[in-house]
Amino acid sequence: MTTGSAIAARGLRKSYGDKTVLDGIDLTVPDGTVFSLLGPNGAGKTTAVKILSTLISADAGDLRIGGQDPATDARAVRAAIGVTGQFSAVDGLITGEENMLLMADLHHLSKKEGRRVAAGLLERFDLTEAAKKPAATYSGGMKRRLDIAMTLVGSPRIIFLDEPTTGLDPRARHDMWQIIRELVTGGVTVFLTTQYLEEADQLADRIAVLNGGKIVAEGTAGELKRIVPGGHVRLRFSDPAAYRSATAALSDAVRDDAALALQIPGDGSQRDLRVLLDRLDAAGIEADELTVRTPDLDDVFFALTGPAATVPHQPKEALR
Numbered sequence: 291m292t293t294g295s296a297i298a299a300r301g302l303r304k305s306y307g308d309k310t311v312l313d314g315i316d317l318t319v320p321d322g323t324v325f326s327l328l329g330p331n332g333a334g335k336t337t338a339v340k341i342l343s344t345l346i347s348a349d350a351g352d353l354r355i356g357g358q359d360p361a362t363d364a365r366a367v368r369a370a371i372g373v374t375g376q377f378s379a380v381d382g383l384i385t386g387e388e389n390m391l392l393m394a395d396l397h398h399l400s401k402k403e404g405r406r407v408a409a410g411l412l413e414r415f416d417l418t419e420a421a422k423k424p425a426a427t428y429s430g431g432m433k434r435r436l437d438i439a440m441t442l443v444g445s446p447r448i449i450f451l452d453e454p455t456t457g458l459d460p461r462a463r464h465d466m467w468q469i470i471r472e473l474v475t476g477g478v479t480v481f482l483t484t485q486y487l488e489e490a491d492q493l494a495d496r497i498a499v500l501n502g503g504k505i506v507a508e509g510t511a512g513e514l515k516r517i518v519p520g521g522h523v524r525l526r527f528s529d530p531a532a533y534r535s536a537t538a539a540l541s542d543a544v545r546d547d548a549a550l551a552l553q554i555p556g557d558g559s560q561r562d563l564r565v566l567l568d569r570l571d572a573a574g575i576e577a578d579e580l581t582v583r584t585p586d587l588d589d590v591f592f593a594l595t596g597p598a599a600t601v602p603h604q605p606k607e608a609l610r
């Protein structure tokens with residue numbers, strides 16, 4: 291097992307009846323980083339979170355959370371972690387403040403300390419004004435913020451966020467991303483599941499894609515994007531003569547004569563671009579427009595999961 295890892299799992303297996311949900315997965319999450327587990331509906335993400343957060347046990351595998359083994363010391367693991375998301379702890383019938391104080395009681399804080407911690411967290415998550423209202427009256431974003439605030443009462447070092455922004459509007463989602471970034475800046479390790487690939491792209495240091503019970507790819511967002519084909523640079527010209535000399539110089543380019551455009555395959559990396567720009571300079575070619583198309587995480591997701599496993603859809607375009 292790796293030391294310095296907030297989460298380390300080897301050969302994790304879980305079946306329900308004859309359905310294998312996790313078929314021997316390995317995960318390593320370094321301290322103070324954001325790790326995102328991606329996968330289609332039913333891939334087993336929530337099952338993985340439940341095992342890692344001691345809510346259910348694995349059928350097999352070796353697991354350390356915060357250096358502790360949940361099989362032998364679940365209490366120590368629970369003391370180190372916080373879980374929010376699909377199984378939210380927020381009670382809608384009581385106020386936000388009462389939810390916080392209940393949490394403080396659960397963590398055996400004194401009344402005075404509980405009130406201090408609750409007030410501080412309500413303030414931090416912009417809930418002071420709503421603190422005396424029943425949580426059921428809160429917006430989706432406010433409920434998620436309260437949920438995270440409640441989790442932080444126990445000062446966890448590792449937080450599991452199971453689809454923390456599902457159903458939130460774009461502003462509330464960006465607020466949540468900011469909260470997650472601040473948690474990590476404060477040294478917390480975040481294990482995030484999400485259906486939003488952009489979310490993983492924005493937040494995660496490393497991403498694992500779960501499909502068919504196995505981790506089918508793992509890496510940084512950039513590494514994952516480079517494993518799917520489809521990246522290229524597109525050069526567009528307004529002068530037909532410049533286009534013709536470019537076509538002659540770049541024999542590997544795909545021509546679009548009608549648009550006076552050339553497409554040169556590449557992975558979109560800095561090195562790849564430099565090589566191309568050097569070739570253009572050497573041939574004295576100046577394009578009017580240069581566009582880099584790199585595969586995005588959607589392409590990775592489509593390429594690695596589901597029935598169309600080898601047909602990435604059209605990459606999004608980034609104008610440079």
Ligand SMILES: Nc1ncnc2c1ncn2[C@@H]1O[C@H](COP(=O)(O)OP(=O)(O)OP(=O)(O)O)[C@@H](O)[C@H]1O
Pocket residue numbers: 306311329330331332333334335336337338
């Ligand atoms: N308690 C259970 N008993 C039987 N089957 C279960 C149980 N919990 C989960 N499953 C099955 O295990 C599979 C994985 O479920 P899980 O909720 O972990 O997936 P998920 O990746 O989180 O999906 P989603 O994105 O839809 O939340 C599903 O086929 C689900 O039906």
